[in-house]
Amino acid sequence: xxxxxxxxxxxxxGTPALRGVSLGFASGCVTGVLGENGSGKSTLxxxxxxxxxxxxxTVHIDGRDVGPLTRGxxxxxxxxxxxxxxxxxxxxLDFLATFYHGWDPDKARELIDFMKLTPGHRIxxxxxxxxxxxxxxxxxxxxxxxxxxxxxFNGIDPPSRRRILQALVREYRVDTQTILLSTxxxxxxxxxxxxxxxxxxxQIALQGRADDLRQQKGGSLSEIFEEVVL
Amino acid sequence: MSPHIALYLKELKGIRLVSAVLVVATVAIxxxxxxxxxxxxxxxxxxxxxxxxxSPPVLAGVLIHSITxxxxxNTQHQWLALPVPRAALLLTKVAAVLTLAAAVFLVDTFAxxxxxxxxLATVEGFLPPPGFPSSRSxxxxxxxxxxxxxxxxxxxxxxxxxxxxxxxxxxxxTVASRFLGLITVSVFLGGLWLTSWxxxxxxGMIGTLETGAMYNPNLAAAFDGYLYxxxxxxxxxxxGIFIFDRYADA
Numbered sequence: 248x249x250x251x252x253x254x255x256x257x258x259x260x261g262t263p264a265l266r267g268v269s270l271g272f273a274s275g276c277v278t279g280v281l282g283e284n285g286s287g288k289s290t291l292x293x294x295x296x297x298x299x300x301x302x303x304x305t306v307h308i309d310g311r312d313v314g315p316l317t318r319g320x321x322x323x324x325x326x327x328x329x330x331x332x333x334x335x336x337x338x339x340l341d342f343l344a345t346f347y348h349g350w351d352p353d354k355a356r357e358l359i360d361f362m363k364l365t366p367g368h369r370i371x372x373x374x375x376x377x378x379x380x381x382x383x384x385x386x387x388x389x390x391x392x393x394x395x396x397x398x399x400f401n402g403i404d405p406p407s408r409r410r411i412l413q414a415l416v417r418e419y420r421v422d423t424q425t426i427l428l429s430t431x432x433x434x435x436x437x438x439x440x441x442x443x444x445x446x447x448x449x450q451i452a453l454q455g456r457a458d459d460l461r462q463q464k465g466g467s468l469s470e471i472f473e474e475v476v477l
Numbered sequence: 478m479s480p481h482i483a484l485y486l487k488e489l490k491g492i493r494l495v496s497a498v499l500v501v502a503t504v505a506i507x508x509x510x511x512x513x514x515x516x517x518x519x520x521x522x523x524x525x526x527x528x529x530x531x532s533p534p535v536l537a538g539v540l541i542h543s544i545t546x547x548x549x550x551n552t553q554h555q556w557l558a559l560p561v562p563r564a565a566l567l568l569t570k571v572a573a574v575l576t577l578a579a580a581v582f583l584v585d586t587f588a589x590x591x592x593x594x595x596x597l598a599t600v601e602g603f604l605p606p607p608g609f610p611s612s613r614s615x616x617x618x619x620x621x622x623x624x625x626x627x628x629x630x631x632x633x634x635x636x637x638x639x640x641x642x643x644x645x646x647x648x649x650x651t652v653a654s655r656f657l658g659l660i661t662v663s664v665f666l667g668g669l670w671l672t673s674w675x676x677x678x679x680x681g682m683i684g685t686l687e688t689g690a691m692y693n694p695n696l697a698a699a700f701d702g703y704l705y706x707x708x709x710x711x712x713x714x715x716x717g718i719f720i721f722d723r724y725a726d727a
Binding site: 260293296297298299300315316318319321323325327328329330331332333342345346347 | 478479480482483487490491550551552553554555556557558559560561562654723724726727
């Protein structure tokens with residue numbers, strides 16, 4: 248899915264979180280949106296996912312305004328745990344299954360096993376790492392065309408982080424799926440992202456193909472991050 | 478299962494605890510009153526049957542809590558990201574609370590009906606002999622059909638008005654970042670003041686419409702007020718949905 252962002256502004260009580268961001272996310276690629284905390288990554292992703300309204304500017308997904316139709320093709324994984332604590336893992340997934348076309352119960356079961364989760368466990372009893380892994384199940388149990396992952400590794404223990412990365416590599420549907428991934432832990436996604444957008448103070452500091460940037464700057468994405476963002 | 482049904486069932490489960498408390502309390506009141514009334518007499522405990530009719534403010538509180546809990550429980554991202562119109566997110570919550578209201582109303586009004594029939598049977602001995610018109614309704618000019626209509630219009634209109642105000646208050650709370658308690662109180666007081674301020678002119682306008690609509694003309698005078706409160710509740714609710722659709726952010 249092609250995501251076009253045009254002159255996007257978001258102000259919270261007058262304070263801008265995004266300052267006229269314009270960019271296009273390449274279709275069928277993994278794009279990393281990298282920046283410090285407070286750089287505007289989460290706000291940008293919330294607007295693309297349709298859970299926050301922009302103050303100004305537009306977002307078009309495959310030429311359509313963000314709304315129920317685009318939300319039906321988007322798997323949004325917010326930074327915070329957003330599951331219903333009173334549901335079990337199975338109940339939460341069954342609830343989501345009714346909303347997303349093509350939800351595959353067999354795939355969901357397979358992913359639950361891979362992520363070492365138990366359908367009968369209450370969400371309130373899950374650790375932070377288990378909840379992060381459950382987000383991955385919810386995102387890849389159906390053929391979502393756009394996956395928006397906001398800080399998927401934040402506060403997660405290394406084994407859970409490895410599981411999530413393995414699942415991403417394993418489940419990513421090359422060419423049909425566009426993945427947007429935000430993080431400030433650049434080392435973790437160095438090998439995963441094909442395109443990179445560096446955000447600083449709500450504006451684009453640098454963007455381009457990961458390989459091109461590495462060549463131009465003569466360093467890793469992590470080193471470029473330190474040069475451009477910090 | 479359709480997404481709207483799934484949302485509605487989720488909302489029903491979300492309020493299951495308060496629903497259980499309200500329904501069990503209503504059933505308990507009904508059982509106590511019917512037990513007392515089994516001797517055919519009139520008892521002071523029968524007044525308890527009016528208590529469940531005071532539930533609309535509680536229902537409004539349940540609706541407000543159900544909406545604001547999406548934010549306090551951090552589930553607003555998942556909730557707002559669901560591929561349904563934002564109005565549907567709110568209306569399924571309203572439907573769940575209305576289901577609870579319907580359960581309380583049906584259980585309680587059934588008991589009121591039973592008591593009414595019993596009282597009526599008791600006083601029947603004092604009625605004029607058969608042949609006189611409408612002997613069962615003669616003492617009060619008010620029969621069982623009127624009882625259900627009166628109870629439904631009273632309870633229904635107050636419930637809709639307060640749920641509409643609750644919807645407006647809750648959506649304003651999701652948009653605002655400060656003075657949340659003050660917002661709730663202001664919306665309720667302001668909304669009730671607005672409702673009473675408009676009442677004389679509006680009820681005068683609709684007063685001529687309802688006279689033929691009610692089975693019992695004695696109820697007609699009250700009916701225009703109920704119709705007006707229902708309309709105001711829907712208007713406040715629509716305002717709440719508009720605010721939510723335009724301004725609510727995760």
